[in-house]
Amino acid sequence: MLGIFDETDIPVYDDKAVFAGKNIGQYNATTITNITTSRSQSGIATGSIDNVRGYNEYRNGDLHNLKVTALGIRGYLHKSALTIQVPGKNFLAKDKNMTISNKIRVEFKKNAMHHRAESNQELDIKKSGDYIIYSAKHTFSPAGDGMFSSTLGLVKLAHEKR
Numbered sequence: 001m002l003g004i005f006d007e008t009d010i011p012v013y014d015d016k017a018v019f020a021g022k023n024i025g026q027y028n029a030t031t032i033t034n035i036t037t038s039r040s041q042s043g044i045a046t047g048s049i050d051n052v053r054g055y056n057e058y059r060n061g062d063l064h065n066l067k068v069t070a071l072g073i074r075g076y077l078h079k080s081a082l083t084i085q086v087p088g089k090n091f092l093a094k095d096k097n098m099t100i101s102n103k104i105r106v107e108f109k110k111n112a113m114h115h116r117a118e119s120n121q122e123l124d125i126k127k128s129g130d131y132i133i134y135s136a137k138h139t140f141s142p143a144g145d146g147m148f149s150s151t152l153g154l155v156k157l158a159h160e161k162r
Helices: 061-079
Strands: 082-087 103-106 129-140 148-156
Touching: 061 148, 103 148
Parallel strands: none
Antiparallel strands: 082 148, 103 129, 129 148
C-alpha cells in the first residue's frame, strides 16, 4: 500500500478488489451529499409519534436503491439537455398542460460545413428527435406589445431510428 497504515490497521476498502478489469483504487470517486430533515412531516414535535416519513426517508432498502437509480437517470438526462425559446402562445392552453412532461419533436438540419449543399436539407438524426419538456419559463413583455415567449428545458431519451 502507500505506507499510511500500520500493520494493525484495517483499510476501509479492499485494495485488491477489481471491477470491470480495473482496480478499485483506479476509479475516480464521486461524493454525493444529500442533507434532509428527519421526520419533518410527523407529529414528533408535538409528542405524537406516527409513521409519516419525509421525502428521503425509507424503511425499505430497495426504495433507497430506487432513489439512487433515479439520481443517476436524472444526471444522464441532463447530459443531453437543450434549452429553446419559442412563441408562448403555442404552449399556453386554457384546458390542458402543454409544457412540462409533454413530448415535443425537435428537428435539426445537418451541419453545412460537413455536407454538400444537396444533402444539407437532411436532418441531423443524432440531435433531432423527440424530447421531453423538463422545465418551462413563460415570459410576458413589460412593454405591453403583447410579446409572450416560453423558454423550454428539454431532455432527450433516445435517438430516432431511421
